[in-house]
Amino acid sequence: MQLIEVNSLVGEDLIKVEETIRSVSKVGYPWLAEMLGHTIAGGGKRVRPALCLLCGKLYEYDFKRLVLMATSVELLHTATLVHDDAIDKSPVRRGRSTVNQLWGEEKAVLLGDYLFAKAGEFSASTENIRVVKLFAQTLEIISKGELNQAFNAFNLKQNHEDYIQRIADKTASLFVLSTESGAVLSHAPEKSVQALKEYGYNLGVAFQIVDDILDFTSTEKELGKPIGSDLAQGTFTLPAMLLVEHYPGDNPVKRLFESRGERKENIGRAIETVRNSTIVEECYKFATAFSVKARSQLDSLPDCPARQALNELAEYVVSRQS
Amino acid sequence: MQLIEVNSLVGEDLIKVEETIRSVSKVGYPWLAEMLGHTIAGGGKRVRPALCLLCGKLYEYDFKRLVLMATSVELLHTATLVHDDAIDKSPVRRGRSTVNQLWGEEKAVLLGDYLFAKAGEFSASTENIRVVKLFAQTLEIISKGELNQAFNAFNLKQNHEDYIQRIADKTASLFVLSTESGAVLSHAPEKSVQALKEYGYNLGVAFQIVDDILDFTSTEKELGKPIGSDLAQGTFTLPAMLLVEHYPGDNPVKRLFESRGERKENIGRAIETVRNSTIVEECYKFATAFSVKARSQLDSLPDCPARQALNELAEYVVSRQS
8 A cells, every 4th residue: 555645745754754863873982873873774664753744734834843753753663672672582673683683682772772862852852841741651651561561471361451451552652642742743722632642542553453463464574574473472462362262272372372382383373373264354353443443533633635644544554564 | 977968958858759759659550560669669879869959959949840850860860770780680789689680681671661751751740841851861871871881891992081981971961960950940040050060970970980999899788789790790990990000911800801710700809909909099089089079069059058968968979888
């Protein structure tokens, strides 16, 4: 799916965001410049900055401030990925070696801290205290979500509600920061800010459900990292939950989580079972429901190209292949 | 040394800071409450919150805002300690098991992130954008200092200047945040803000030099962690530098950093050599020079009990035994 509306509206401004992100790696210490350059050049879909800019486009678009905030949300995202990879000891992300793989986990933790700081600085440079508070609260929620995931690794006693709460915390919260800050910085009426928060929440949950599906259905080449990573980490995602529900007797997820049988074989069988069942379709139904809910929030907003672009993004997150 | 002036001026307000810090552990998830409770109950000298409050006392003391900021600097300090211990795989701090020892390094990294966020929230709750910017910049400087230390572990080619830069970044920056934010939040004239920044910088450097001395001269009981930890991590501190300068031929620090000989024996010999030489005295001279420089900054400030207390603190940091 091509993001035609999104690109025509904020494509050029996203180039400015990209430039601003890259400026972060211009530092005195060569070892730091190298680490930052590697991390930042990793790219990514830049969905969060696009969201921030588009929400601004709905109202009084303050280009300078929105670029700063769009940079902030992307750097915050990058920082969390650096820590995630260090914690999970993941060797590859987006088809490239991770920071922990190249420089060790210790330096990856510190680089993540550095990026949190830079993200916070960009946030503060908007001079808007409400946005800064949102930024800090978002980091709190993300960390809580990640801790929740760590504490519940290999725990089969988690239901759909636990799952949604967890992905809302670790993923949707950053989408909410992107939309809410974009709206706040553009002086959107409070009712619209709330609608865009809701939109961001539902979009973020849909996005993460699709992420969790792709971990079963995609390929290493498309994902840029090995498939089945969630299972390997003991993260009980929706496809795995539905597998356990559909096969309440013995099943590969249960065996994996209870450390029975050969680990790789269990992961392989779980992936195979999910792929050859209705589970993928069911998961997409869940994701689509959240995407639809996100889109329904747009009705109350000004009818303009930015609204259409937000609609397009909500369609995109449930159709993307990587 | 008793901190008589400090306690009489901000002793009660520090209790409020303590309460505010403890309120952070009141969260819904029991596993998070337990981790936070353990981390926060660890105590510490609360030098940084005291600094923040005292700088406020020099001008228009805004109790509510200063308590928020004093809490912020202490939580930021705590967060960096949690990450330091995780990175160094340290089992003990202040006589108690570290977060990484009890819950593993992965969760320690995430808890540190959570504490950075809480510190940021307290900072933002002062509603002062300058202070928030300082906060984010400080985290950047600290992370850079820690990365610098990690990249230069076991590197003998570092001089005094490199050392001072490193400890200024990783330690003094937080002292500067404490004094500068206290001054800014109390509407101090810009000239006084600059004097208090300088005071904080010099005090912080003195503080860290003494920390580095105590790693050689103290006992495990007094320090709350094994002595010689810096050497074990390959951190080239002032006492180790002076040892290499005084014994330019073969010496235990060189042997340790070049992985020659038995590790523990090298550390033991280095400690013994430092203790039985003039190195300790020389290091204290360095620290005292910074402490004196810190105190000299106070001359331009209003002559009041808070100024005397800041003077007392500058004497304390070079006389403390733990």
